[in-house]
Every structure is written in structure tokens, then in C-alpha cells.
Amino acid sequence: MSENRALITGITGQDGGHLAELVHSKGYEVFGLLRGQRNARREALEDEFPFINIIEADLTDQTSLIEAVLTSQPTEIYNLGAVSHVGYSFRNPQLTADITGKGVLNLLEAVRVAGYQEKARFYQASTSEMFGGLDYNRPGAGYNEESLFHPRSPYGVAKLYAHWIARNYRESYGMFISTGILFNHEGERRGLEFVTRKITNAVARIHLGMQEYVVLGDLWPKRDWGYAGDYVRGMWQMLQHDEPDDFVLATGETHSIEEFLELAFAEVGIADWRPYVHQDKQFMRPAEVDILLGDPSKAERVLGWKREVDFRSLVSRMVQHDLASVRRP
Template sequence: MYRSGFANRSDDEPRAALAALAARDALIKLWPRAWSVPRFRAFTRKVDHVKRAVITGITGQDGAYLARLLLNKGYKVFGTYRRTSSVNQWRIQELGIAEHANLELVEYDLTDQGTSIRLIEQAQPDEVYNLAAQSFVGVSFEQPATTAQITGVGALFLLEAIRMVNRKTRFYQASTSEMFGKVQAVPQSEHTPFWPRSPYGVAKLYAHWMTVNYRESYDIFGASGILFNHESPLRGREFVTRKITDAAARIVRGRQELLELGNLDARRDWGYAEEYVEGMWRMLQTDHPDTYVLATGPHRIGARFRQSRLRRGGLAAVLAGAGHRRGRRGCQGPSARAHQPALLPSRRGRVTDRRCRQGAHRIGLGSAHLAGRPVPHDGAGRSGARRA
């Protein structure tokens, strides 16, 4: 699982330092648990001043951006990935860091306590960023037990590994606004009560409270970042913002005729992912661990988001439905259909759900501006960590 991370040191380092590094690496190969000896750890700190970080879920949007940020700051980064037939590296390749000398990819199983302990023993990180999770709300209803094991208990295993191996390691837990669920106050802050409404939200809340508990009970530097929605060009196509921009580009190129979306009444706080990962890093640079909310402040209605993001590309859309609810299976909100303008007249005024009192309204949409960069800096100048 572990490969030496020091083979790529520059040749102009002093020979004594290189010899010390080689001796240390040789000892690790012969005796992996050498890291558990305090004097050995002290020795390695003297010959290696590079900060080390573990990022679980490095192949995701946040993990890739965070890896680039830390590499640019001179960190040695260990990025974990799941045991699959192929590693999905397109994000780190897109950012140009896949072959970085200080980046090492490590196979890791979040659901195995022993693997977590070995990871901390062998990487000896100064900082651990736990970004890996089963993060799809819909899937969490289909697989609640798996979601709980990966998203909730996986964080506990990392915290316990830190407690057993090196309590000075700083830990960041990626929490989520889904923990608020049925919101009790608007806007939400670090002091807003939690009321999660999905297995995903519940699992994240468990990981959050375990982070707080290890902080208070074992004096571990555990910071929890409650992040609202944050987007980027690296966002997966299964998420609504990327789904819109990808479909818009395909419609413009004639590869797709129609884009249908669900509830446009949903209100979201959308920020920019690259700014948010800097917030994660800043949380671990403070003197004392805490819980933080990262958000831009204003929330956006789905229809307005689509209109403002796609105005210039020559597409048109029909916004159908007034969002009235009727009965158990009533309309949950207006839906959107995006078309080429030439196709619009034949569809205008079409009623798509007989359970709802619906009208049809034409709104201008465009795609050219965002086909290459789907989401700009929504939170520029406003996002940041607010201390509890």
C-alpha cells in the first residue's frame, strides 16, 4: 500500500540529508511500525521539514482542488482511492497534478479500521482531510447501511487511528448543509439545530459529532466544515449545475434536443469549490479547532440560476408549472425544458402535469459562455470561514 515518497528529492540536497532519508526509508520497509517509536518520529522531523497531508477522496471535485492547493504550498500529499478496477483520475489530470513528484495515490478502505491505522502510521501526516463519502442523497435512501458505514463510521475509524498513532495530527471533517435538513432558522449558522432528513445527512451528522467529541474528549485538533453547495468545472454531470451546462453545450452542438429538469422552486446557496477548499486548509491553520459554516450568504432559486448562467448562448426554455401541490403525488414545483429556439413554438404552452395548475412562460437561456467553465466564482469576495 505504501511507497516511499522521498525518491524524487532534488539532487542538490546535502549528502547527509539524503543519506538520512535513505536510511529512514530502508528502516520503514523493514519495520513499518517504526513510526510508532517517538524517537524515530523525532528523527524524521529533523531530516524532513515538508508538511504531509492525507486527503481521502482525492479523485472528487474538492479532493482534486485541495490536492493542488497543498502541492502548491509545498506539501507532500497522500491521496486515497477506493478499491476499484480502475482509478478515476480525470480531475487530477485536468489540474495537471497527476504526475506531481509530491503526490502519491494510496489504495484505502474507509470501512476497515486496520487500514486506517496503517495509513496514519505509514504516511505520518500533519493534516488529514476526510472528504471521502457516499455523497448522493438519493442513493442513501436505497443504501442506508452502506452510506452509514462509509460516510459515518469511516470518519470514526480515521479519528480513532489518529488517537492511537499520533494525537498531534490535525483532522478536517467535511460536513454538509444537509445536516440542517428541516431547517429551524434562516439563515443557518454554526449554532442552528440539526434535523437531517436523509440517511446521508444522518451519517454526516454522526461523523460531525464524533469529530466534536474527539476534539473535546481526547484533545485532538478536529475541525468540522459545514459546507453549502459549491460548484466548479470539475463537478460531476450527475449534479444539477453541471447537468445544465453539459446539456446546453450538447444542444448547441446538435447532439441533444431536450433537457428536462425537476423542481425549480428549490433554493440553494451556491459557492465556488476552489475557494471552499482554501477554507478547509485555513481551518487547520488556526490555533484552536472549531466548527465553521462556509457559504456565500444569498440563496438562489433554481430557475434564476439557470437563467443567469445560460443567458448568452442562444437557447430557450419553457418553464412550466406554478408549483402547486395537490395530493400525495402532486406537483412538487415547476419543471424546466430547454430547447433550440426553432423548436420552441410547437412546445409553448404545453401542460406537463395535469395535477398542477400550470401556465408556460418563456425564459431566455444561453450556453456558450459556460460551456467551457460552467460555474464562475459565485462566492468571490464573500465566502470564508465564520468562526462559531
């Protein structure tokens, strides 16, 4: 049995894959929670990460979570599981609340009931969507750990509940629980339903003559975009720190979707992206966040964390990955 054992929820997601690779490279035994006996992603997960021990459990089923904790005997737990698409959360707010919000309570209770509140360190994946684009504390500056919250989507609201219940368990039961307030982080493992990967996949297909254009919503929102691989390293660093705490991970700079489009199309030699982009109201949210800018100075100072992949390199990496994927028979 390995000395370090990581239990990861959301193992089939972008961050789950990056994190599983990271902790495996550090000698951890890795356990991944998979929802449902016939999960469509199971085969792909087993092919890409044969070292992961799969445990069938559900964030809405506390009994299965208790069994998962007892089976894995974790030294570290990373809760990345969530309904994580903001647009989808408007269409199915109740499911979002049950999994993204209440699911965290179920997992924390499972850890406590199983007797692992002092044996396992716990990471909760919080999000910049909790801020909601309003900042009454630091006008003109990036959001930090002390900024006020004002979520503007069912996803943001559910994540805020998860964030506060995690902090409550830390303070009430003395559990080692750190929360990572992560700003947008993308990469080649991002799902096609997310705007960045939707763009890079479409750019690859347009370049190869397989698609004429891409349909998007608003193009003006600005986000603080980083690389997912850098951010999961920050998650791990949080659980290696002496004390549990809350940390913002961000790049400290923002870019609009238009800027992302410009760089993505330029990667395949297309100078003017506008003829290839159509807009449709169905992809516009009822309440949009204008700008999200993070201040990672605490994580940089306390953890020694630093992002390594800049915005241009991130876009290039994603386009080149999708070009290779689309060409692959």
C-alpha cells in the same frame, strides 16, 4: 521529506482535486486515499495530479486506514471521502451510513491508534444538509454554527453522525479537529450526477446540437451556491487557525434551480430555457429541502475567509468549461 504532509480522503472528488492543487502549491507533500486496487479513476487521477502519492485504503477498513496514516505521516488530514449524492443516499442508505458516517469513526480511530492524535490536524467535511431546511433558532436568517440540525436524507443523517463523532473526539481526546459546515459548492470538477453540472453539460450539448433537452426533478428548491475552489481554501484556513472549531462556509444568498437554468442557457444565447427542460418524478426526492441559506460571518471574522466567485461567474465558468470539454475530440 516535506515539513507539511497532507493526507486527503475523497481525492478523486471535486473538492479533493481542488484541495490537492492548493496544498501542493503551498509546498505540501500530498497523499491521496484511493479505494480498491483497480479503481477506474486511478489513471485519470495520476494524469491530472502526478504529484499525488496514492495510498490504497478504504474508509470501511480500519486496518488499511492505520497503514495509510503510518505511511503518509501526515501533519494535516482532510476527510472528504463520502457517499456524497443526496438522491443516491435514499437508494442505498446502508452504504451511505457505512462510508459517510461510520467511515469517519474508522478514520479517527486509525489516527488515534497510529499515535497521530497530537501530530496531525484533522478536517471533517460536514454539510448544510444536516440542517434540513428547518431553523428554530434564527427564523428568516441564514444557518450558523449554533443552528439546530434536522437532516432530511440518509446522507444528511450520516453526515450528522460524522459531525458529532468528530466533535466528540476533539473534546474527549484533545485532538485538533475542525469541521467545515459547507453549503453547496460547485465547479468544473463537479460530477455529472449533480444537478448543476448536469445542467451545464446539457446546455453545452444542446448548444452544439448533440442533445435536445435535459431531464430534471423539482426546480423550485433554493440553495446557497458557491465555488468549490473558494471553499477548499476555507478548509485549509481552518487547519491553520490556532484553535480547532466549527465553521460555516457559505455565500449568504440563495438561488433557485430555475435561476441556475436561466443563467446557464443565457450563457449560450438561449433566452427561454423552458422548452429544453423536462421534469421526471424519478429525479424528485422523497423528502426535499426547500431552502438552504448559510451565514458565513464567523469564518469571515475569525479566519478571514471570503468567497471570490459570485453566482453568475460560477455558472458562466461551468458552462464555458463544458463547452470546451464537449468540443474537445
